[in-house]
Amino acid sequence: MANIATRRSARLSARSISSDSKSDSISVPPSAPKPTSRGRKRKAALDPPQDGLNGTVDEGLAAKAPATPKRRRIQKKSDDPPPATPTPSNVQLIGEPAQAFETPKPKPAAVRRLADPNATNATLLSPETSRVVTRHISPSKASADQVTTTNILEEACKHLISVDERMKPLIEKHHCRVFSEEGLNEKIDPFESLCSGIISQQLSGAAAKAIKQRFIDLFDNGGRFPHPSQVATCTIERLRSVGFSKRKAEYVQGLAEKFTSGELSAQFLLDAPYDVVVEKLTAVKGLGRWSVDMFACFGLKRLDVFALGDLGVQRGMAAFVGRDVARLKSKGGKWKYMSEWEMREISRKFAPYRSVFMWYMWRVEETDISTLE
Numbered sequence: 251m252a253n254i255a256t257r258r259s260a261r262l263s264a265r266s267i268s269s270d271s272k273s274d275s276i277s278v279p280p281s282a283p284k285p286t287s288r289g290r291k292r293k294a295a296l297d298p299p300q301d302g303l304n305g306t307v308d309e310g311l312a313a314k315a316p317a318t319p320k321r322r323r324i325q326k327k328s329d330d331p332p333p334a335t336p337t338p339s340n341v342q343l344i345g346e347p348a349q350a351f352e353t354p355k356p357k358p359a360a361v362r363r364l365a366d367p368n369a370t371n372a373t374l375l376s377p378e379t380s381r382v383v384t385r386h387i388s389p390s391k392a393s394a395d396q397v398t399t400t401n402i403l404e405e406a407c408k409h410l411i412s413v414d415e416r417m418k419p420l421i422e423k424h425h426c427r428v429f430s431e432e433g434l435n436e437k438i439d440p441f442e443s444l445c446s447g448i449i450s451q452q453l454s455g456a457a458a459k460a461i462k463q464r465f466i467d468l469f470d471n472g473g474r475f476p477h478p479s480q481v482a483t484c485t486i487e488r489l490r491s492v493g494f495s496k497r498k499a500e501y502v503q504g505l506a507e508k509f510t511s512g513e514l515s516a517q518f519l520l521d522a523p524y525d526v527v528v529e530k531l532t533a534v535k536g537l538g539r540w541s542v543d544m545f546a547c548f549g550l551k552r553l554d555v556f557a558l559g560d561l562g563v564q565r566g567m568a569a570f571v572g573r574d575v576a577r578l579k580s581k582g583g584k585w586k587y588m589s590e591w592e593m594r595e596i597s598r599k600f601a602p603y604r605s606v607f608m609w610y611m612w613r614v615e616e617t618d619i620s621t622l623e
Contacts, residue, residue: 343447344446344545345428345549347438348375348438348474361373361435362399363398363399364385364399365397365398365434366385367406367552367554368524368552370550371402371552373434373435373436373437373438374439375437375516377442377516378477383516384520385520402434402553406553407421407426407606409600410606410607417607421610424613428547429551429605440519440550441506442475444531444537444541444545444549445462445475446462447545448502448537449461449462449465460493461492461494465492465494468492469481469484478509481502482507489503498536501535508534514530514531518530524546524554539557540559543556547608553604553605554605555605555608556607558590563608563612564587564588564593566613566615567587567614568588573587575587
């Protein structure tokens with residue numbers, strides 16, 4: 251009996267050992283994943299799939315995994331009006347007088363000259379020689395009814411008020427220095443003025459001023475604005491070093507070549523009729539109609555210029571005729587306070603002093619004119 255019990259115990263021990271060795275060779279499959287929330291499912295779809303055994307990524311499955319589409323961002327349309335065209339802040343560069351590097355002297359008395367609202371009234375400097383070019387007509391030969399640089403602004407303001415009484419508070423509050431006797435006697439370098447117009451395109455006033463100063467410092471010219479011949483022979487790469495885009499560098503150099511060749515000159519800009527000036531300058535790459543109008547007004551001091559394409563003037567005119575510009579909305583992605591046809595018809599009455607009228611339209615919203623409506 252004892253032998254039988256011993257043999258039975260040995261068989262049971264052998265079965266136990268065999269069962270344990272078999273269980274060691276079998277890998278236990280991973281437990282099924284628990285249901286996840288909707289948010290977790292979305293996250294799991296973004297993760298690359300794995301083979302479930304060793305955590306490695308199955309590249310074939312990962313390539314087929316659908317990507318979650320990106321949400322489209324809908325930009326909220328703003329009801330705020332867009333910024334006005336860069337006038338008259340940027341245009342200050344265009345009308346900036348040429349710097350004089352001379353021994354300080356007492357300020358001379360203003361030179362009294364005949365003035366003509368349909369002509370250039372500025373005191374121009376030849377860009378290459380700095381020779382003064384201006385209208386040499388003695389006031390003593392003028393008849394009593396002709397205007398001079400001393401009284402042309404006064405005559406212009408009288409005419410504007412006679413056309414529309416609402417101009418009176420504007421004129422009383424704001425002094426239009428650009429067409430005053432002092433403004434008309436400032437010396438203007440037309441090459442510098444036109445270059446400034448190109449430099450200021452699509453820039454803030456501060457940025458344009460900084461780039462202009464770096465442009466001046468680029469040339470060994472004693473701090474003066476460079477001559478056209480210096481710019482014409484400068485490389486595009488060197489011009490770009492001051493902050494110009496490639497296109498602006500080409501525009502400035504092309505303009506310099508026009509002055510160097512004699513195609514443009516201070517004398518031509520003084521003598522030519524306005525339509526000829528516009529045709530000649532708009533043919534220069536980089537000078538559009540707005541830039542030429544601003545140069546004619548603030549650089550050449552012509553008193554009968556009107557920029558139909560200026561958004562600031564357009565807004566000012568709409569307010570001037572009594573429209574609530576704050577309620578006007580964008581149409582087709584473009585802001586329109588008033589049509590060009592209407593602007594032309596209204597401004598026509600203020601000829602031959604439309605430059606002065608335009609200057610005051612920039613300041614309409616700074617002055618209460620409602621009492622005269």
